Amino acid sequence: MAAKKQNAFYAQSGGVTSVINASACGVIETARQHKKVIGKVYAGRNGIIGALTEDLIDTSKESKKDIAALKHTPSGAFGSCRYKLKSIEENRAEYERLIEVFKAHDIGYFFYNGGGDSMDTAHKVSQLSETMGYPMTCIGIPKTVDNDLPITDNCPGFGSVAKYVAVSIREAGFDVASMAKTSTKVFVMEVMGRHAGWIAAAGGLAAEKEGDSPHIILFPEIAFNKEKFLKKVNRCVKKFGYCAIVVSEGAKYKDGTFLADAGTVDAFGHKQLGGVAPVVAQMVKAELGFKYHWAVSDYLQRAARHIASATDVEQAYAMGQAAVEFAVAGKNSVMPTIVRKNTKSYKWSIGEAPLSAVANVEKMMPRKYISADGMHITDACRDYMLPLIKGESYPPYKNGLPQYVTLKNEPVKKKLRKKFEI
Template identity: 40%
Template sequence: MAKKRNIIVGQSGGPTAVINSSLAGVYKTAKERGFHKVYGMLHGVQGFLDEQYVDLSTQIHSDIDIELLKRTPSAFLGSCRYKLPEIHENPEIYQKLFEIMEKLNIEAFIYIGGNDSMDTIKKLSDYAIIKGHTQKFLGVPKTIDNDLALTDHTPGFGSAAKYIAASTKEVIRDALGLNYKKESITVIEIMGRNAGWLTGATALARTEECEGPDAIYLPEVVFDIEKFLKNTRELLKKKNSVVIAVSEGIKIADGRYVCELSGGSDYVDAFGHKQLQGTAAYLANFLGAEIGCKTRSIEFSTLQRSASHMASRVDVDEAFMVGGAAVKAADEGDSGKMVVIDRLSDDPYQSNAGIYDVHRIANHEKLVPRSWVNKDGDYVTDEFINYIEPLIHGDYQPFMVNGLPQHLVLKRKQK
């Protein structure tokens, strides 16, 4: 009797509005391709090490559930920020992971995540080659930061950009409505440690009826606080209400994050990432003290990650596409690869799924090209806007119950 073909999928890293659309793509395609069971690891590879997993057929019972899952933000299976050690440092962890996979008759291992998650796929596929294991390992891109190499963009980014652009317009309207012969400055802080893709998305707020933010500062350009002060003073000569967008990760010339200038947190995660917060608050306080007008800081913080009520249809559809493409690639014998999105055209916008060696992607960051930021370093160019604009198109309306979006929730059972 032939061995039953099973597949396992996990989610890792920060949440997005469409990460579960990729999960739905994995599940639906795996079923269509004849996989017997589709397991979901709970809290990524870290939970899988503790044998925490679920048969997804106990959670997804119909096409309606698949549609509901596509509209549910954040990691349905739970996520983790767990860094696998190098193979030579702790081979026992790898032995344990492969023993669990053998027990479950796993043929393909799919991991949905960002840079650090692709490092996991790279290490597991390398170990499989070294030890002669036959499981296939495929990565599915996911990050609102849009900083994965070789893919045109990442699922999660378009919806976050749509939310950021819409919210920036609303912040600008709010600030304009409150000001009468009084000067005010609003500083908006947006996620982005080293890459300013999300902060640049605020430029989309510049429309027929909205001037958009007055200045945009990305981490790709060294932040000069005196130049920032001078520019803000100049803006206030022209208008009473000034709105400025900054990345949380902007740095001054000596390499320090701006948020560290006020003390900040000493917390560092498993990947060595410092916790960044308070950039806008520091700058608003600085401007208030120097200029003497009303200032306000606004952190979009986690709101921009899981705003599925503002999801882009392009984003939801592409997330589903890359999930399915990973299953197809594994089923056809690929391993150690990540699915990417290739842009075919801008007008009309079209894309399809491609695939690249994960060794060329893991631990590499895609930054905003310097040529896509103006000479003064305080705004993005039309080329940046033209790149991002198609990714926010279309709506994917949530299922509403009593006026609120409905989500699919994991029902846990004791194994």
């Protein structure tokens, strides 16, 4: 238990999801229930950048109703960012600035909602705060559509993307099948997943019997073999009249070259990928001559709150709630996790993992989840994924459109004279 009442800082990091705001809702609502220990909850405007620039948002200015509405609102309500803090050795000034801002605003709790890089940041802040004589409670909150965080059974954000992808390729498959005799014979849908093929694998849930879409899935974990791929496309068109393909953006050749390497890098130093769907589609056209269409799910897949998984929404909220409960209980430098119980029907509980074991570690698709030919999923994968996409959690609708909340996001008055340049 904290020695004295202190404020909390919450920030959203990396690519947003359709349920990250549900985690924010869990944090804020739970913190409000612990008024004797936690004062105000300040949010970082645009993630950790908000802390570095002392651009804080006072969530206490938001009504109970609006905070509750976060549970059904997609994207990052306070703004997110792709900003990776360097190591303490490389740029100690950044970490010292964070502590300086936290100290100025009497912030003793740090809740960071993101993926592996974010867990690394939270861990480092915890370590440095101790050495600087201003110890803080740092709790990570898992979030990533890529489902690639270790230790936790799955990641909030993934179940809803998986549902969207499975539904989309099923519906597109019906469309292509109906036109294949005289029109499009090959459809390629590109999904996210730079190194891990979890999202691509989710498309396989739509194929319940032979001939169902998708017929082919291309994973980052399996080296792309052009000859083998084209032969299977040709067989599918001859047998079923068409071929539907789900391809992960991170599909690559045996030598590690991405099919869609754009030759640039993003803010995290990751290779910028230029769109693999048109590359694959053009390959089919050039070699087999089939008419094609392609689509890139892009932001649509992670923003689709209208088709979110009820399981995903529930787990996202629970992770935010657990983070606060962990902090109040005196735990530090940990991340709440989802633990799948060994029961016939799907049940889960909340566990925990040290941030040091989660930081910068990617969990890839197990080979047992990928079919022997490397181009579809197994029953084991289906058993793992199906519970994660179950249940509907529709937002309220008005005039035919979902109703989402836009917060006031009122700023906290700055206390430091020194500005920090990003």
